[in-house]
Amino acid sequence: MAAETTALGWWGVLLAIVAGTMRGGTPFLFVSLGECLTEKSGKINLGLEGTLLTGAMTAYAISYLTGSPWLGVLMAGLAGLMLGAIHGWLSQQPRVNDVAVGIAMIVFGSGIAFFLGKPFIQPSAPQLPTINLSNAAMPPALQAALQISPLFLLGLGIAPLMSWFFRSTRWGLYIRAVGDSPDAARAMGVSIFKVRLLSVMIGSFLAGIGGASLSLYYPGVWTERISSGQGLMAVALVIFAGWKPVQCLWASLLFGGAQALGPALQSVGIQEGYYLFNAAPYILTLLIMILTCSPKRTLSGVPGALGTDN
Amino acid sequence: MNIAPAVSPATLLQRPPDLQVIGLTKQFGHFVALDQVSLHLKPGTFHALLGENGAGKSTLVKCVMGFHAPTSGEILIDSQPVPIHSPRDAHHYGIGMVYQHFTSVPAMTVAENLVLSRYDSPNLISWKQEMESLRSFMDSAPFQVPLELPIAQLAAGQKQKLEILKQLYLQSRILILDEPTSVLTPNEADEVLGLLREQVTAGGLSVLMISHKFREVTAFVDEVTVLRKGQFAGHGLVKDLTISDMAEMMMGERRDPTSVNKVVHHSPTPILEVINLHANKDNGVEAFTDVNLTVYSGEIVGIAGISGNGQRELVEVLAGQRDPSAGQVVINGSPYRATRSEMYQHQVYALPEEPLRNACVPHMTVAENMALRSFDRPPQSNGFLLVLRAIREMSLGLIQQFSVKTPSPETPVGYLSGGNVQRTVLARELSSDQIKLLIAANPCFGLDFAAVDFIHTQIVEARNRGVAILLVSEDLDELLKLSDRIIVISAGQFVYESPTATADFATIGRSMAGH
Numbered sequence: 160m161a162a163e164t165t166a167l168g169w170w171g172v173l174l175a176i177v178a179g180t181m182r183g184g185t186p187f188l189f190v191s192l193g194e195c196l197t198e199k200s201g202k203i204n205l206g207l208e209g210t211l212l213t214g215a216m217t218a219y220a221i222s223y224l225t226g227s228p229w230l231g232v233l234m235a236g237l238a239g240l241m242l243g244a245i246h247g248w249l250s251q252q253p254r255v256n257d258v259a260v261g262i263a264m265i266v267f268g269s270g271i272a273f274f275l276g277k278p279f280i281q282p283s284a285p286q287l288p289t290i291n292l293s294n295a296a297m298p299p300a301l302q303a304a305l306q307i308s309p310l311f312l313l314g315l316g317i318a319p320l321m322s323w324f325f326r327s328t329r330w331g332l333y334i335r336a337v338g339d340s341p342d343a344a345r346a347m348g349v350s351i352f353k354v355r356l357l358s359v360m361i362g363s364f365l366a367g368i369g370g371a372s373l374s375l376y377y378p379g380v381w382t383e384r385i386s387s388g389q390g391l392m393a394v395a396l397v398i399f400a401g402w403k404p405v406q407c408l409w410a411s412l413l414f415g416g417a418q419a420l421g422p423a424l425q426s427v428g429i430q431e432g433y434y435l436f437n438a439a440p441y442i443l444t445l446l447i448m449i450l451t452c453s454p455k456r457t458l459s460g461v462p463g464a465l466g467t468d469n
Numbered sequence: 470m471n472i473a474p475a476v477s478p479a480t481l482l483q484r485p486p487d488l489q490v491i492g493l494t495k496q497f498g499h500f501v502a503l504d505q506v507s508l509h510l511k512p513g514t515f516h517a518l519l520g521e522n523g524a525g526k527s528t529l530v531k532c533v534m535g536f537h538a539p540t541s542g543e544i545l546i547d548s549q550p551v552p553i554h555s556p557r558d559a560h561h562y563g564i565g566m567v568y569q570h571f572t573s574v575p576a577m578t579v580a581e582n583l584v585l586s587r588y589d590s591p592n593l594i595s596w597k598q599e600m601e602s603l604r605s606f607m608d609s610a611p612f613q614v615p616l617e618l619p620i621a622q623l624a625a626g627q628k629q630k631l632e633i634l635k636q637l638y639l640q641s642r643i644l645i646l647d648e649p650t651s652v653l654t655p656n657e658a659d660e661v662l663g664l665l666r667e668q669v670t671a672g673g674l675s676v677l678m679i680s681h682k683f684r685e686v687t688a689f690v691d692e693v694t695v696l697r698k699g700q701f702a703g704h705g706l707v708k709d710l711t712i713s714d715m716a717e718m719m720m721g722e723r724r725d726p727t728s729v730n731k732v733v734h735h736s737p738t739p740i741l742e743v744i745n746l747h748a749n750k751d752n753g754v755e756a757f758t759d760v761n762l763t764v765y766s767g768e769i770v771g772i773a774g775i776s777g778n779g780q781r782e783l784v785e786v787l788a789g790q791r792d793p794s795a796g797q798v799v800i801n802g803s804p805y806r807a808t809r810s811e812m813y814q815h816q817v818y819a820l821p822e823e824p825l826r827n828a829c830v831p832h833m834t835v836a837e838n839m840a841l842r843s844f845d846r847p848p849q850s851n852g853f854l855l856v857l858r859a860i861r862e863m864s865l866g867l868i869q870q871f872s873v874k875t876p877s878p879e880t881p882v883g884y885l886s887g888g889n890v891q892r893t894v895l896a897r898e899l900s901s902d903q904i905k906l907l908i909a910a911n912p913c914f915g916l917d918f919a920a921v922d923f924i925h926t927q928i929v930e931a932r933n934r935g936v937a938i939l940l941v942s943e944d945l946d947e948l949l950k951l952s953d954r955i956i957v958i959s960a961g962q963f964v965y966e967s968p969t970a971t972a973d974f975a976t977i978g979r980s981m982a983g984h
Contacts, residue, residue, distance in 0.1 A: 326596075329592050330592070332584070335576065336577070336585060346556065348588070463576065
């Protein structure tokens with residue numbers, strides 16, 4: 160009897176991780192796709208952490224005020240777009256470093272989210288609907304796992320779309336050219352400023368939607384600690400994914416899964432090491448950094464002009 | 470237009486336009502880069518633009534290409550004045566330029582780069598259709614480059630061919646080439662220029678080539694225009710001019726390079742021994758493998774090769790900028806790991822390429838940069854504090870001895886011209902009396918005649934004092950002039966070695982190309 164419960168319990172852990180992978184992976188997916196687009200153009204946007212928070216706050220507030228969660232998602236994206244415009248413009252001024260601007264944008268984005276978001280911590284906003292793939296005959300754990308967010312499906316679609324965009328559209332080739340060899344792009348008459356500005360803005364738009372998935376889907380509340388560093392981890396994730404959008408998808412799922420480890424184990428009553436398991440995404444980030452970085456060789460796939468001054 | 474332009478015989482016969490530059494002046498602030506320069510590129514001719522560094526050749530072609538707006542003067546196409554504000558406008562008039570630096574995107578394939586270079590490329594790219602038209606273009610092109618390879622995997626010669634192909638693909642009728650052969654082996658250069666020459670002779674193309682290689686000018690060019698210090702200095706048909714005429718126009722006066730007087734050393738001792746050395750490039754791929762080399766005192770060993778064949782990494786390992794993956798470096802009989810104390814103990818000095826990046830701290834002053842080797846020893850240091858007066862005095866002496874043109878020893882070295890930065894580094898590296906080994910990499914790259922001559926003289930003088938010198942250079946003429954022994958590196962391996970006196974030029978060229 161005891162053995163049977165344990166077996167069922169472990170089955171539950173697996174289900175919880177799968178469900179958590181999709182839930183927790185969604186914001187990672189949007190932020191990392193946004194960062195991937197930004198970095199492909201040769202700029203780094205650390206400010207996506209702030210964008211994520213601003214997106215989460217905007218989505219929650221708009222959803223609460225208008226009753227339409229989808230309008231909230233759109234506004235979250237637009238709020239991200241605005242922050243992206245600031246970053247894209249500032250970071251391309253002479254003698255301005257994009258990492259420094261990014262850190263300033265983390266502070267600015269989170270500051271503005273906390274300032275404007277104070278009145279929305281208490282009230283409860285309408286959440287995004289989910290697509291239910293289960294039926295009533297299934298065990299409750301399975302039912303919960305099969306509640307799939309349309310935002311997750313959207314992200315699932317954007318990853319291959321972005322991959323195709325980089326390969327088969329003129330604008331995709333422009334972005335890669337600007338990110339890999341600005342001199343070559345300049346010789347082709349491409350405006351580096353415009354391409355980077357637009358890439359950063361659209362990347363931030365995606366990150367804003369990632370924020371919306373935090374406050375309107377999972378965990379589905381607005382608090383000041385909601386992003387827990389996911390915007391910064393996305394930078395590591397893009398490196399891990401080798402600047403490939405489809406790989407970003409797999410990497411996001413891995414991070415989402417790591418995040419779900421703690422709660423999943425807790426749900427079957429394993430309390431020891433709860434905080435340790437909750438730290439799994441951070442440990443994963445560190446491990447990835449250690450494994451992928453070497454003083455003796457450069458990474459393959461890194462856009463040539465990433466983090467340089469031109 | 471969805472179908473890529475292909476060079477068909479019909480379009481080849483289309484006459485290139487007539488390009489005239491009249492009284493062009495370009496000022497950057499108070500500096501006059503070009504002063505009333507005129508040039509006439511007649512249809513179907515091969516024209517060379519000659520001049521020393523800083524003569525204004527690049528500024529002139531950049532004005533023609535629309536990169537710079539001329540301060541005054543006109544550009545005429547078929548005798549009509551035309552405004553050219555961007556490379557796109559230039560392309561509209563059939564003018565295309567091949568730059569000294571490659572303008573292809575390294576992470577993309579040849580096909581992607583070609584499609585991207587088109588000004589009218591479609592928003593959505595149908596790769597099936599594009600590949601078909603690219604293949605038919607390649608079939609009719611004078612030389613071929615594999616379409617599916619990423620640029621990063623192409624050899625330098627192939628990259629240069631691709632740059633030219635790109636312009637043919639864009640149907641440019643006037644081709645401006647900025648020192649197109651600086652990265653090619655002599656044979657590759659002859660091949661590329663020869664094929665372009667055929668197109669020019671067929672009447673489908675005009676070429677304006679910036680060059681300083683008289684060998685190529687006499688072999689392939691119809692007409693020359695010479696610039697000196699931003700001014701028009703001469704013009705003529707190549708068949709009417711001798712090399713010394715052209716050199717005189719370039720330099721303004723007749724100046725023969727100082728001849729090299731080498732002292733014969735008896736009983737040379739081995740200074741640098743490299744044993745089975747291996748090292749990797751930044752991306753982890755092997756840069757060179759199993760290199761063995763001995764350099765004796767009072768000897769210049771020259772290493773020839775096209776850039777990117779492992780010589781940069783070899784110099785970096787010897788200079789302590791890169792760790793070897795296997796093998797050993799031995800200096801004066803003891804193992805050498807390029808620590809600061811070992812460099813001092815064995816008196817090893819280096820003149821790396823791009824000295825401003827590799828051997829200077831640009832924001833620090835000339836005096837401080839000159840003291841980088843010696844500031845931590847008496848008399849420039851008393852063990853704890855620097856003796857600034859000693860540093861200043863030493864730098865004043867070196868500035869005079871090596872004729873460094875600097876406003877003061879306190880000027881940041883980054884403000885100096887390339888030649889004077891190189892002199893600053895040379896002064897520092899040759900200032901020690903006990904110097905045993907000098908490692909030099911492309912020491913004269915981008916310098917003018919006077920600076921080159923000075924540096925060559927200093928290197929030979931050091932050799933005559935008994936210094937062992939390893940000279941890595943992409944300039945074959947420099948190696949043949951200076952070195953006692955010449956080694957060719959290709960694909961990370963030494964493929965040819967000979968005393969310079971008996972070296973065979975043709976064999977060197979073939980070995981550089983990896984045959």
